[in-house]
Amino acid sequence: MSQSHIFILMIVIPLSFSQSATGKECVCDLKNLDPPFPKDELTKVETAVLKCIGSITSEKMTDLDRLVLGLQQRIKQLEDDVVMLEKANSNLYAAVSLRIIELEFGEIQDLLNKLNRTTSDYHHQGVQAAAQLDDMKGAMVELEKFDKMQVIKKYRENQMKKTLEQCKDELKASSPPPTASPGRCGLGQMVNVAGPRTSSITPYSTSYAYGAWGRDMKPAPGDENKYWLVVLTSSNVYGYYVRQYSTLSTLLLGLGLKDTYISNSNPTTNTIQGPNMVMYSNALYYNCYNTYSVCRFNMTTRAISTVALPSDTGYNNKFPFGHLATSYSYTDMDFATDESGVYVIYGTTSNFGNVVISKIETSNPPVLGQTWKTSLYKITATNTFMVCGVLYATRYLDKETEQIFYSYDTKTNKERYDLKIKFKKMQTNIEFLNYDPRDHLLYVYSDAYILTYELIFQ
Known part of the structure; x- marks a missing residue:
């Protein structure tokens, strides 16, 4: 670290000095008047982030897409089968078609039940994630108060400039x-x-x-x-x-x-x-x-x-x-x-x-x-x-x-x-x-x- 940086650090930190002279010796007491950095709080936020990332994965999110697509295709197939039944002339064919339609109804109901369960799970997961994000946001606001040199503020400004440049490109x-x-x-x-x-x-x-x-x-x-x-x-x-x-x-x-x-x-x-x-x-x-x-x-x-x-x-x-x-x-x-x-x-x-x-x-x-x-x-x-x-x-x-x-x-x-x-x-x-x-x-x-x-x- 350069001498200029050391000098700035000494100016930023509020200090109090007491001196006592004994012969040629000089003793200085260095006291930081700021409260200690709450590293335990930062650790809690990091742990919460890892848990949140682990609970919301791409594999889980694709489950809902698969169910919706499957349901759409099954309903379309059911519609086609109903049209064929309406056109049927044979009683035997009609009976077979009715049985097929009955089975398709059962499959659609199973998909709907699974979709409802999955949607309910996602909703519960979303509520939990929102609450966790609020807690993390509050904790980070408190932790930012220790950023005396405004490093985070400057980082955000740089990120915003970078994003704007990407948008321009x-x-x-x-x-x-x-x-x-x-x-x-x-x-x-x-x-x-x-x-x-x-x-x-x-x-x-x-x-x-x-x-x-x-x-x-x-x-x-x-x-x-x-x-x-x-x-x-x-x-x-x-x-x-x-x-x-x-x-x-x-x-x-x-x-x-x-x-x-x-x-x-x-x-x-x-x-x-x-x-x-x-x-x-x-x-x-x-x-x-x-x-x-x-x-x-x-x-x-x-x-x-x-x-x-x-x-x-x-x-x-x-x-x-x-x-x-x-x-x-x-x-x-x-x-x-x-x-x-x-x-x-x-x-x-x-x-x-x-x-x-x-x-x-x-x-x-x-x-x-x-x-x-x-x-x-x-x-x-x-x-x-x-x-x-x-x-x-x-x-x-x-x-x-x-x-x-x-x-x-x-x-x-x-x-x-x-x-x-x-x-x-x-x-x-x-x-x-x-x-x-x-x-x-x-x-x-x-x-x-x-x-x-x-x-x-x-």
């Missing part, structure tokens, strides 16, 4: 992202990402951090509401079956599932490798095990057909997604859907590890269609998705924020690196991300959580 919007012409898909500029709209841990809990989920982008009649889920059950690298659910609520509640096996174990020639895949026209498209090929798995016949990418395509972690702190294992190939079909995004040595986009013609077997080369170095992005023929890339900003920073328009071949569209994350990493043109949602798999975000168009 966010208001400095970049020029608009590339806009698809109305003739292509009828959407305007993408201006924001809202959400998450859906947030839930998978039915597997936190066992598998890598996976993918979503809907069939071109479903068969009657399958419009189906959802699929794939988790990489072997070392966060391989998967060998697809789990399907009839509705979103059954997925969230872990009910009514159907497993379709690609193979009997991991890994085999046709095993899913990496978390990036899409479902299109009742077929799953993914990176075939240990090759630079695209696999197409027919969900009905279980037949598999393949198409090879260029021989210099990166695979087995040669050109994965990632950021400075880590890379996302076996994400060399990304699959995306938009209004026109299926794409595969990958890197090649001939393009210096930069992103290459290829359209997949969804025939049986599939074939590669038009290809575009970009200047985006693949390892610098964390994920990609397509909207109206425009490729968007995301990057990791911090544990709570992801940013759409790049775009490539396949119609005009124009690239941009100055996009600044941020969205909040529930977990640190995003292992899978894909756009659904039917509902304009991004489907996200993030550290064993499944989420949706809404794309906002001007």
Whole structure:
């Protein structure tokens, strides 16, 4: 500590002196007239904060969302079944339908009871938290009286200045992202990402951090509401079956599932490798095990057909997604859907590890269609998705924020690196991300959580 600081401290503290001289000795009594700092009170506040944080967790808060979503889906299903009953001509069919409706009423009542209990618990927890916050606020006001040098006041002023600067930066919007012409898909500029709209841990809990989920982008009649889920059950690298659910609520509640096996174990020639895949026209498209090929798995016949990418395509972690702190294992190939079909995004040595986009013609077997080369170095992005023929890339900003920073328009071949569209994350990493043109949602798999975000168009 410098001499100037010592001098200021001596001036601030009220002191009283008494002197007595005995020969050449001088004795001084130093007395601090301020009361002692109540460190026990500070410890109590810290303990209360830790208890409050422990009682309100993200897992508990998602329970209510899951129940509400499940209830909405069950009520919609009940309405559909009642309509079918009204149209029924057969007495036997009507009797069966009535029994189904009776069971659905029972399930809805169970969900309502659980929702009421959960809501009551949250209300009680909220009242307790509010009381604790009032107590902590009062204690902190008293403790601030000991801040003689106004350190807290200056800290608040600095935080306010920092927040204002951040707001100014966010208001400095970049020029608009590339806009698809109305003739292509009828959407305007993408201006924001809202959400998450859906947030839930998978039915597997936190066992598998890598996976993918979503809907069939071109479903068969009657399958419009189906959802699929794939988790990489072997070392966060391989998967060998697809789990399907009839509705979103059954997925969230872990009910009514159907497993379709690609193979009997991991890994085999046709095993899913990496978390990036899409479902299109009742077929799953993914990176075939240990090759630079695209696999197409027919969900009905279980037949598999393949198409090879260029021989210099990166695979087995040669050109994965990632950021400075880590890379996302076996994400060399990304699959995306938009209004026109299926794409595969990958890197090649001939393009210096930069992103290459290829359209997949969804025939049986599939074939590669038009290809575009970009200047985006693949390892610098964390994920990609397509909207109206425009490729968007995301990057990791911090544990709570992801940013759409790049775009490539396949119609005009124009690239941009100055996009600044941020969205909040529930977990640190995003292992899978894909756009659904039917509902304009991004489907996200993030550290064993499944989420949706809404794309906002001007």
